[in-house]
Amino acid sequence: MKNLINIISYPKGGGAEFLVRELHKIYTSRDLNAYTIYLNGSTGGLEKNESVLGLNPRNPMNIFYIRKLLKKLLTSTCNELTVHVHLTWPFLYVTLASIGLSNVKLIYTEHNTTNKKRKIPLLWLLDRLIYARYTRIICISQGVHDSLAKWIGPKIAQRLVTIPNGSRIYRLAERPSLQGRLPRFVSVGSLSSRKNFATAIRAIAQLRDEIECYTIIGEGPERSRLEQVIKSEKLENKVQLAGWSDAIEAHLHAVDIQLIPSLWEGFGLVAVEGMSTGLPVVASNVDGLREVLDESSPSVTLINQAESVDEWVSGIRKAVTELHALGASSLAQSSRQQAEKFTLDKMAERYLDVYRQQ
Numbered sequence: 001m002k003n004l005i006n007i008i009s010y011p012k013g014g015g016a017e018f019l020v021r022e023l024h025k026i027y028t029s030r031d032l033n034a035y036t037i038y039l040n041g042s043t044g045g046l047e048k049n050e051s052v053l054g055l056n057p058r059n060p061m062n063i064f065y066i067r068k069l070l071k072k073l074l075t076s077t078c079n080e081l082t083v084h085v086h087l088t089w090p091f092l093y094v095t096l097a098s099i100g101l102s103n104v105k106l107i108y109t110e111h112n113t114t115n116k117k118r119k120i121p122l123l124w125l126l127d128r129l130i131y132a133r134y135t136r137i138i139c140i141s142q143g144v145h146d147s148l149a150k151w152i153g154p155k156i157a158q159r160l161v162t163i164p165n166g167s168r169i170y171r172l173a174e175r176p177s178l179q180g181r182l183p184r185f186v187s188v189g190s191l192s193s194r195k196n197f198a199t200a201i202r203a204i205a206q207l208r209d210e211i212e213c214y215t216i217i218g219e220g221p222e223r224s225r226l227e228q229v230i231k232s233e234k235l236e237n238k239v240q241l242a243g244w245s246d247a248i249e250a251h252l253h254a255v256d257i258q259l260i261p262s263l264w265e266g267f268g269l270v271a272v273e274g275m276s277t278g279l280p281v282v283a284s285n286v287d288g289l290r291e292v293l294d295e296s297s298p299s300v301t302l303i304n305q306a307e308s309v310d311e312w313v314s315g316i317r318k319a320v321t322e323l324h325a326l327g328a329s330s331l332a333q334s335s336r337q338q339a340e341k342f343t344l345d346k347m348a349e350r351y352l353d354v355y356r357q358q
Contacts, residue, residue: 002033002079002080002081002082003033003034003035003073003079003080003081003082004027004032004033004034004035004081004082004084004355005034005035005036005037005070005073005081005082005083005084006020006023006024006034006035006036006037006084006085006086007036007037007038007039007066007083007084007085007086007090007094008020008036008037008038008039008085008086008087008090009038009039009040009041009057009086009087009089009090010038010039010040010041010057011038011041011042011045011046011050011052012041012042015111015269016086016087016109016111018168018269019165019166019269019344019347020036020086021036021047021050022166022168022344023344023347023348023351024036024047024049024050025047026344026345026348027348028047028048028049034049035049035050035051035073036049036050036051037050037051037052037053037066037069038050038051038052038053039052039053039055039056039057039062039089039090039093040052040053040054040055040056040057053065053066053069057089057090058089060093062089062090062093062097063093063096063097064097066093066094066097066098067097067098067101070083070097070098070101070104071101074101074103074104079103080103080104080105081103081104081105082105082107082355082358083098083104083105083106083107084107084108084109084351084355085106085107085108085109085134086108086109086111087111088115091108091130092130094106095130095133095134098133105135105358106133106134106135107134107135107136107137107138107354107355107358108131108134108136108137108138109137109138109139109140110137110138110139110140110144110148110266111140111144111266111267112144112264112266113141113143113144113147113264113265113266113287113288114147114264118151124151124152127151127152128152128153128156131152131156131159132156134159135159135358136159136161136354136357136358137156137159137160137161138160138161138162138163138351138354139160139161139162139163140162140163140164140165140266140267140288141162141164141165141266141267141287141288141291141292142162142287142291143266143286143287143288143290143291144162144266144267144287144288145160145162146287147287148160161354163347163350163351163354164267164291164292164342164347165267165269165272165342165347166342166343166344166345166346166347166348167269167272167273167276167339167342167343167344168249168273168276168344169276169339169340169343170248170249170252170253170273170276170277171249171253171277172276172277172278172332172336173252173253173277173278173332174329175253175256175278175328175332176328177327177328178256178320178323178324178328181212182210182211182212183210183211183212183255183256183257183320183323184211184212184213184214184215184254184255184256184257185204185211185213185214185215185255185256185257185258185259185316186214186215186216186217186251186252186254186255186257186258186259186274186279187200187214187215187216187217187218187258187259187260187261188216188217188218188248188251188252188258188270188273188274189216189217189218189260189262189270190218190219190220191216191218191219191220191221191222191223191226191241192220192221192222193222193263194262194263194264195218195220195222195261195262195263196261196262196263196284196306196307197216197222197226197261198222198225198226198229199261199306199307199308199309199312200214200259200261200312201214201226201229201230201233201235201239202229202233202309202312203309203312203313203316204233204235204238204239204316205233205234205235206309206313207313207316207317208235208238210317210320211238213238213239213240214238214239214240214259215239215240215242215251215255216239216240216241216242217242217243217244217245217248217251218243218244219243219244223241226241227241248273249277252273252274252277252279253277255279256279256280256323256328257279257280257281257282257316257319257320257323258270258271258274258275258279258280258281258282258283259281259282259283259312259316260281260282260283260284260289261283261284261303261306261312262283262284262286262289262306263284263286263306263307264286264287264288265284265286265287265288265289266288267288267291267292268283268288268289268291268292268293271283271289271292271293272292272338272339272342273339274335275299275335275336275338275339276335276336276339276340277332277335278328278331278332278333278335278336279299279332279335280299280300280301280319280322280323280331280335281293281299281300281301281335282301282302282303282312282315282316282319283300283301283302283303284302284303284306285302285303285304285306286306289302290302292338292342293338294338297334297335297338298322298326298330298331298334299322299331299332299334299335299338300338301315301316301318301319301322302315303315
């Protein structure tokens, strides 16, 4: 692997965007010829060899900008390019931009177990043509691998490799005992329907006298609907939609239990981040999360029916009971041990192995 280019829509974001930026730092710290290209976003705070094209990610002109960039790098380096693509629009545009260019090898990371495309009849044929242009397709969990393999068929499925995401490992917090006080809860994620925060809020409504507060860190299209749920349940003094924050670690340190009510996840990044601080977790028993969370751990409670308010009420009560019985320190060690299986350095090493094999 001589020259590596990562291409993604934006430099800012909580999932794939964060991972791409962190991997870029690791690669450049090892003196690799690594570049990262963003279709749009602010140029403030960019690192060495990071740049922004300046077009809306949906704009087809990105095809010509990307092709021009690839040709320039091929000419200036006289070496093979490994182009690693993330998310939908870069996936489509890089495929078209690279047609006819030699010495360009394409790699794609699939981050989701499902998407809107897979609900459209016959679109699988077009999708297979696009996936066929990629020499390796990295899946961030076994759940993502299995669902994608069914979609693209056995021939292209041979190119799939599963590499779990890495995560920030935050400082392990020393949390006070619950003796004489009520527990505090947090969720982190976009305010979207798939995150299923409305169900968690309704569960909190039934537990209002048993908790101190529930804070949701994130922003998105479901904000108005969630505000209505909070108002209808008369939870204004218990539930806060705090918006997005760059101070995730501080929010995680300030609470006792993390709730992850997602309907589906490609990978449980927020679960790993929370566990790294020692938080016990109550989470939906879905692909992506299930692979990150060890159900045998006393710090983990899995909810089998993600949209069942009653099951969430029972699961939250169980987690609080465990916290009282075992203590925050004991559960913190269990959570931390699980989180350390998913470091960014381990992820980077496995990605580099894939690049070297191309």
